[in-house]
Amino acid sequence: xxxxxxxxxxELLAGDTENTNATxxxxxxxxxxxxxxxxxTVPDExxxxxxxxxxxxxxxxxxxxxxxxxxxxxxxTMLGVARAFDRSMEPNDLAWTDLERSLAAxxxxxxxxxxxxxxxxxxxxxxxxxxxxxxxxxxxxxxxxADGSHGTVYVLPGxxxxxxxxxxxxxxxxxxxxxxxxxxxxxxxxxxxxxxxxARERFGVLVGCYPDRDAGHNRLKLRAEDGASLADAxxxxxxxxxxxxxxxxx
Numbered sequence: 001x002x003x004x005x006x007x008x009x010x011e012l013l014a015g016d017t018e019n020t021n022a023t024x025x026x027x028x029x030x031x032x033x034x035x036x037x038x039x040x041t042v043p044d045e046x047x048x049x050x051x052x053x054x055x056x057x058x059x060x061x062x063x064x065x066x067x068x069x070x071x072x073x074x075x076x077t078m079l080g081v082a083r084a085f086d087r088s089m090e091p092n093d094l095a096w097t098d099l100e101r102s103l104a105a106x107x108x109x110x111x112x113x114x115x116x117x118x119x120x121x122x123x124x125x126x127x128x129x130x131x132x133x134x135x136x137x138x139x140x141x142x143x144x145x146a147d148g149s150h151g152t153v154y155v156l157p158g159x160x161x162x163x164x165x166x167x168x169x170x171x172x173x174x175x176x177x178x179x180x181x182x183x184x185x186x187x188x189x190x191x192x193x194x195x196x197x198x199a200r201e202r203f204g205v206l207v208g209c210y211p212d213r214d215a216g217h218n219r220l221k222l223r224a225e226d227g228a229s230l231a232d233a234x235x236x237x238x239x240x241x242x243x244x245x246x247x248x249x250x
Contacts, residue, residue, distance in 0.1 A: 001176035003029055003151075004038040004056035008049055008067025008077045009158055012041050021066045021163055028167065033176030034062070044068065049080025057084065057150035062174065064167075067158045069139035071118055078142070081155050082126035085144060089124040095131045095140040096123040102138055125155075132156070136165040143170065177225040181234045184217045184246040192218065195240050203233035217244060 005025050011017040022039045029036050037060055042048040049067070056063045067077030082089050099119050106115065117138070125131055125142040132141035137157060144153040154170060156163045185192070189209055200207045205224040212219060220237065224230040 001033070001061045001174065002035045002037050003062040003064060003174070004040070004060045005029075005036060006049070006052050006056065006063060006065045006067075007039070007041045007158075008044060008065065008080070009041070010044050010074065013043055020160055021158065024160070024164060025064055025066070025167070028171070029064075029174055029176075030178075030180070032171070032174045033178045034174050035176060035178050044074040044076055046076050046080045046083055049077060050083040053081055053084040053153060054150075057153050059151075061146075061151040063151060063153045064156065065153060066156045066163050069134075069141065069155070069157050071122055071139075075139075077158070078125060078155060081142075081144070081153060084153075085126065085150075087126040087128065087144075090127050091120050091123045092125050092129075092131045092140065092142075095125065095133070096120075098133045098140065099123050099138060102134075129155075132166050132169060134162055134166060135169075137162040141166050178223055179225070179227055179230055180221055180223045181230060182222075183220040183234065183237060183241065184244050185220060185241050186217050186244055187242050189218050192220075192241065195237070196220070199233050199237050203229045203236065205229055205233045207233075215246065217246060 005022055007019055007022050012019045026036050038056060040052055042052050053063060053065060065081060068075035069078055096119060099122055103117060122139055125140060126144060129142035129144045134140050139157060141156045146152045156166045189211055192209060196207045196209060205222050208221045210219040222230060222233050
C-alpha cells in the first residue's frame with residue numbers, strides 16, 4: 001500500500017505553524033507498513049487543494065488530507081476535495097446529528113458560552129462521502145472511497161489533537177507489506193558507504209543512514225517487504241558494522 005499526504009494551510013507555508021501533522025502521519029503510516037510516496041503542503045485555495053488531491057488520488061492507494069474543516073473563510077479543505085472529484089457539498093445526517101449532540105453538550109457544560117454555528121454548513125461533506133465523526137472537536141471529516149480510477153481519500157481536521165483522534169478511527173484501514181529494522185553505529189558515515197551498498201545489493205533491501213550528531217551515532221534503517229531478506233540483511237550488517245545499543249523510544 002502506498003500513500004500521499006496533503007497538508008493544507010497558509011499558516012504552514014508562512015512558517016507560523018509547525019507542520020507536525022505530516023511528520024506524525026508519516027510515522028503512523030510507516031509503522032503500519034504503508035509506503036508514503038509524497039508529502040505536500042498547499043495554501044488555503046480551493047483549486048490548489050483540488051488539483052493536488054486529484055493528482056495523488058490517481059497515483060496512490062490512499063491520500064490523507066489535513067486542513068481547516070470549520071466555518072472560517074480559510075477553512076476550504078473540504079470544498080477543495082469535493083471539487084477534486086466534481087462533487088457537490090451536502091449536509092450529512094450522521095454528521096448533523098453528532099454536531100447537535102456536541103453543541104448541546106457544550107451548552108450544558110458552559111451555559112454562558114454563545115456559539116454561532118451554521119450546522120448545515122458545518123455538517124456538509126462531499127456528496128456520497130462517508131462521514132468521520134470528530135470526537136475531539138466539532139467539524140466532521142470524511143472518506144471518499146476508491147472507485148477504480150483513484151485511491152481512497154481521507155479528509156481529517158488540521159488541529160493536531162483532532163487529526164490524531166480521527167485518524168485512530170480509520171487506522172485499521174491502512175496496512176502495507178513494508179517492514180523495517182534499525183541498527184546504530186558510531187562509525188563515521190563516510191566509512192559505511194561500501195558496506196551499506198553491499199547490504200542493499202546482496203539482500204534487495206532499502207538502506208538509509210541518518211546521522212544524529214547530538215547522540216553521537218548514525219542510525220541505519222533497513223526496509224523491505226520480504227521479512228526473511230530483512231532479517232538476513234540485518235544479521236549481515238550487524239556482523240560487518242560496529243554497532244552500539246541505543247533506545248530511541250520506538
